[in-house]
Amino acid sequence: MIPMQKLYLLVPLAPLFGAIIAGLFCRVLPRWLAHTVTTGGVAVAFVVSVLIFQDVQAGHVFNGSVYTWLTSGNYRFEIGFLIDNLTTTMMLVVTFVSLMVHIYTIGYMREDPGYNRFFALISLFTFSMLMLVMSNNFLQLFFGWEAVGLVSYLLIGFWFDRPTAVAANLKAFLVNRVGDFGFILGIGLILAYFGSLDYAAVFAKAPELKDGVLNLWGTADWSLLTVICICLFIGAMGKSAQVPLHVWLPDSMEGPTPISALIHAATMVTAGIFMVARMSPLFELSTTALSFVLVIGAITALFMGFLGIVQTDIKRIVAYSTLSQLGYMTVALGASAYSAAIFHLMTHAFFKALLFLAAGSVIIGMHHEQNIFKMGGLRKYMPITWITALIGSLALIGTPFFSGFYSKDAIIEIVARSSIPGAGFAHFAVLAGVLITALYTFRLYFLVFHGKPRFDAEHGHAPHESPWVVWLPLVLLAIPSVGIGFLTLQPMLVGDFFKGAITVNAVAHPAFGQFKALPYLAGFFDGPLAMAAHGLTGLPFLLTVAGVALAWFFTLKRPDLAEALKKRFSGITKLLENKYYFDKFNEEVIACTANVLGRMLWRGGDILLIDGLLARFSAWLVGLISRAFRLWQTGYVYHYAFTMMIGLLLLMAFWVKLP
Numbered sequence: 317m318i319p320m321q322k323l324y325l326l327v328p329l330a331p332l333f334g335a336i337i338a339g340l341f342c343r344v345l346p347r348w349l350a351h352t353v354t355t356g357g358v359a360v361a362f363v364v365s366v367l368i369f370q371d372v373q374a375g376h377v378f379n380g381s382v383y384t385w386l387t388s389g390n391y392r393f394e395i396g397f398l399i400d401n402l403t404t405t406m407m408l409v410v411t412f413v414s415l416m417v418h419i420y421t422i423g424y425m426r427e428d429p430g431y432n433r434f435f436a437l438i439s440l441f442t443f444s445m446l447m448l449v450m451s452n453n454f455l456q457l458f459f460g461w462e463a464v465g466l467v468s469y470l471l472i473g474f475w476f477d478r479p480t481a482v483a484a485n486l487k488a489f490l491v492n493r494v495g496d497f498g499f500i501l502g503i504g505l506i507l508a509y510f511g512s513l514d515y516a517a518v519f520a521k522a523p524e525l526k527d528g529v530l531n532l533w534g535t536a537d538w539s540l541l542t543v544i545c546i547c548l549f550i551g552a553m554g555k556s557a558q559v560p561l562h563v564w565l566p567d568s569m570e571g572p573t574p575i576s577a578l579i580h581a582a583t584m585v586t587a588g589i590f591m592v593a594r595m596s597p598l599f600e601l602s603t604t605a606l607s608f609v610l611v612i613g614a615i616t617a618l619f620m621g622f623l624g625i626v627q628t629d630i631k632r633i634v635a636y637s638t639l640s641q642l643g644y645m646t647v648a649l650g651a652s653a654y655s656a657a658i659f660h661l662m663t664h665a666f667f668k669a670l671l672f673l674a675a676g677s678v679i680i681g682m683h684h685e686q687n688i689f690k691m692g693g694l695r696k697y698m699p700i701t702w703i704t705a706l707i708g709s710l711a712l713i714g715t716p717f718f719s720g721f722y723s724k725d726a727i728i729e730i731v732a733r734s735s736i737p738g739a740g741f742a743h744f745a746v747l748a749g750v751l752i753t754a755l756y757t758f759r760l761y762f763l764v765f766h767g768k769p770r771f772d773a774e775h776g777h778a779p780h781e782s783p784w785v786v787w788l789p790l791v792l793l794a795i796p797s798v799g800i801g802f803l804t805l806q807p808m809l810v811g812d813f814f815k816g817a818i819t820v821n822a823v824a825h826p827a828f829g830q831f832k833a834l835p836y837l838a839g840f841f842d843g844p845l846a847m848a849a850h851g852l853t854g855l856p857f858l859l860t861v862a863g864v865a866l867a868w869f870f871t872l873k874r875p876d877l878a879e880a881l882k883k884r885f886s887g888i889t890k891l892l893e894n895k896y897y898f899d900k901f902n903e904e905v906i907a908c909t910a911n912v913l914g915r916m917l918w919r920g921g922d923i924l925l926i927d928g929l930l931a932r933f934s935a936w937l938v939g940l941i942s943r944a945f946r947l948w949q950t951g952y953v954y955h956y957a958f959t960m961m962i963g964l965l966l967l968m969a970f971w972v973k974l975p
Contacts, residue, residue: 320371323364324378324397327407328446330357330364331414331439339436350432354439355418361446362411369404377816379452379516390511398452398515402817405658406449406590409665413581414442416789420673421574423785424680428572434474438578441467445583449590454503454513457591461499461555464584465492471579472571481570488564495554495561502547505530509540519597519819526601545598545605549612552588556642559616563898565639566623569631573676576631580638581669586661589645593654593818600652600821607737610650614742617643617749619896624756626892629686630675633760637712638668640749647742648727651734654818659801659808660723667711667720667797670790674705677786678764681779682771688760693769697779702765704790709761711797713754713860716848719801724750725851726809750856754863762871805844 334357338350381396397403417438425431444467448460473485503513509525510518528540552558557565565585569576579585592599592609599605620639627633641664648657679686681698695702711720728750731743771779781787807813851857870878882889894900 320368320376320378321380323368324399324450325382326364327361327368327411328443328450330360331446332443333357335436335440335443338432338439342432342436345432347426347431350435351418351422354435355415355422357439358411358415358418358442361442362408362415365404365407365411368399369408372399372401372404381452385455391507391513393455393513394453395456396452396514397450399450400817401813401815402590402593402658403450405662406586407446409586409662410442410445410449410583413665413669413793414438414578414583416669416673416793417574417578420577420676420786420789421572423783424574424676425572430474434471434572434574437467437471437474438574441471441578441583445587448587452515454506454515454518458500458503461551461587461591462496464587465489465496465555468492468568468575468579468584471575472568474571474575478570484564484567484570488568491561491564492554495551497550498547499551499554502544502551505540505544505547509544515594522597522601539602539604541598542602542604545595545602546608548595548598549588549592549605549609552592552646553612554588555591556585556588556646557616557639558588558612558642558646559619560898562616562620562639563895563902566632566635566895569629569635573631573672573679576635577669577672577676580635581665581672585638585642586645586665589642589649589657589661592646592649593658596652596654597819599649600819603736606650606652608650610647610734610736610742611738613643613646613648613650614738614745615643616640617647618745618752621749621752621756623892623895625752625759626889627756628688630678630688630691630760630764631672631686633688633756634668634671634675637671637753637757640753641668641712644724644727644746644749647731647746650742651727651730651736651739652820653727653730653734654820655808655814656723656726656730658814658818659804660727662804663711663719663723663797663801666793666800667708667718670704670708670793670797671712673786673790673793674701674708677701677782677790678705680782680786683779685771688763690770691764692767692771693765694779695765698781700781700787701790704787704794705761705765707794707797709757713757713863714750714856715860716851716857717798717802719797719799721848721851722801722805722844725847725854725856726805728856747856747859751859751863754860755867758864758867759871762867767872802844802848805847 331354334354337353338345342350378397378399381394384392384394386393418435421434421438425434428434441464444460444463446460448457448464451457451460469485469489471485472488473481475481506518507513509528510521512518512521522541525540529537530540530543532538532543550561553561565580568579571579599609617640620636620643624633624636624640627636641660645657645660645664648654648660677698678691678694678701681694681701682691685691707718711718714721714724724746728743728746731739731746734742870881891897
């Protein structure tokens with residue numbers, strides 16, 4: 317029997333092995349072998365993750381070092397694993413969704429010349445994310461953090477011959493560097509004040525530094541833990557695309573559709589949510605940091621949802637949905653309901669991957685058309701894609717009995733009971749987001765799958781259902797999109813599933829207990845069936861129905877009225893179409909300011925100071941001194957003798973004191 321510690325290593329190393337084989341030999345390896353070795357590696361990681369999950373359920377939690385990478389003075393930098401319920405949940409989600417994406421890619425990318433390279437990159441991406449979630453220290457966390465950022469840069473710009481893809485991957489890379497700067501500052505402060513990068517050591521020492529202060533400038537003292545937590549969360553704002561560091565995510569749709577599902581459903585964008593949940597022992601000691609997280613999440617959940625209403629690209633609509641749902645998770649984090657955030661992360665991973673892959677199936681069937689206004693009536697042409705997309709849409713809008721309902725409704729209930737500053741605004745935002753989510757989701761659904769076909773003039777042949785290798789992952793993802801919330805609600809939100817992995821300050825947040833998000837569910841709702849039945853009479857469900865009804869009315873019944881409203885409120889429409897002018901502000905203010913500052917430093921620092929003063933002036937000064945000394949280098953002996961006599965007299969005058 318293989319020791320469990322060996323299995324821990326196998327989870328990240330199996331995808332890495334596939335990535336190395338497919339990447340190093342991508343030019344000579346047959347396609348069938350490239351996708352076999354990478355998909356097989358991820359399949360092994362998934363099976364082993366299941367075994368590890370079962371072992372953890374039996375009570376075998378692991379926290380240990382694999383090897384020491386560096387020792388410097390009193391500091392030890394190690395590579396190690398922390399295997400608990402939080403880790404295994406993320407391992408299962410990442411490996412399962414990645415496996416579905418690998419299978420889907422076999423059909424989606426079959427005609428692409430970069431087929432082998434693509435498989436190598438998505439397998440490497442899976443390895444990077446697994447190293448992140450399995451880490452037991454900040455060094456390994458940062459390695460995985462930066463690795464997923466680097467590989468996402470390569471994947472978003474996979475079609476590097478497209479200028480839009482190159483611009484999108486550069487944008488994603490730069491925006492994430494802004495967040496990562498805050499993240500590394502937080503890690504640096506932890507190393508400086510805690511003296512360790514090990515999670516257990518840092519969490520154990522955190523209560524001692526609860527009242528610690530940090531003097532940043534002037535005489536003002538800042539709470540040390542507040543500064544650390546906000547710096548860490550700035551990193552999460554970049555990875556998990558929170559306002560204002562959200563601008564990279566919609567543009568990343570320039571990459572192939574499988575990447576959209578992998579990055580935006582289960583891996584990169586969820587890294588920030590996972591990190592904050594893992595850091596709950598730190599965040600619980602700073603109400604200010606929690607309030608900051610709560611407000612940022614509420615803004616993202618509400619205002620990013622509005623942008624989905626005016627989009628016409630099928631993938632971008634789903635992308636803005638991801639932004640909004642990430643806002644819901646962040647709101648739960650800010651309300652100290654970390655388990656609810658992870659619960660929504662899990663349910664969202666399945667139905668959002670399903671929606672992205674369904675969108676890709678539609679794009680295949682529509683011969684690479686992505687404008688939803690050039691589709692319509694695809695239900696009869698693509699029945700499997702239609703029914704799976706409907707399941708994903710119902711889960712996304714929080715329809716009772718679907719997985720998204722349990723996680724979204726739990727977050728709404730939590731925020732309503734939260735006492736964190738900003739909870740009132742957050743509750744309004746997540747409630748309004750229910751209506752908006754239903755509106756843009758079913759606007760897409762009705763325009764794509766119902767109504768009159770609008771593609772006859774564009775294509776010489778009708779749309780078609782995708783091959784089985786494409787629709788099979790849709791079916792497999794549709795199953796947890798329906799049932800995973802029902803099965804895991806009680807252990808994750810009512811039970812003690814995350815005991816020891818997540819910490820909640822019972823004194824500051826007595827409603828949530830030590831690690832539970834909704835302990836009152838056990839008495840108020842008698843199980844998931846009763847919760848769903850009760851949800852049919854709640855305000856969120858009424859808002860959901862209203863959103864679906866509005867979508868049906870404006871897309872199928874009276875599309876002319878939608879156009880009239882668009883013209884009537886042209887100012888708001890223009891604001892939404894320009895995405896609140898975030899991109900324009902970044903380009904014309906931040907980028908231009910950086911450009912002007914760079915030119916000033918170039919002219920003043922490089923040309924004037926370095927080239928002018930330091931280089932030219934120093935060369936002139938050396939030449940001047942050299943010319944002066946050259947006057948004494950005549951070659952005549954009597955000149956040298958005279959110089960020696962003068963020097964001797966000067967030394968005697970300096971050392972000899974007259975009486």
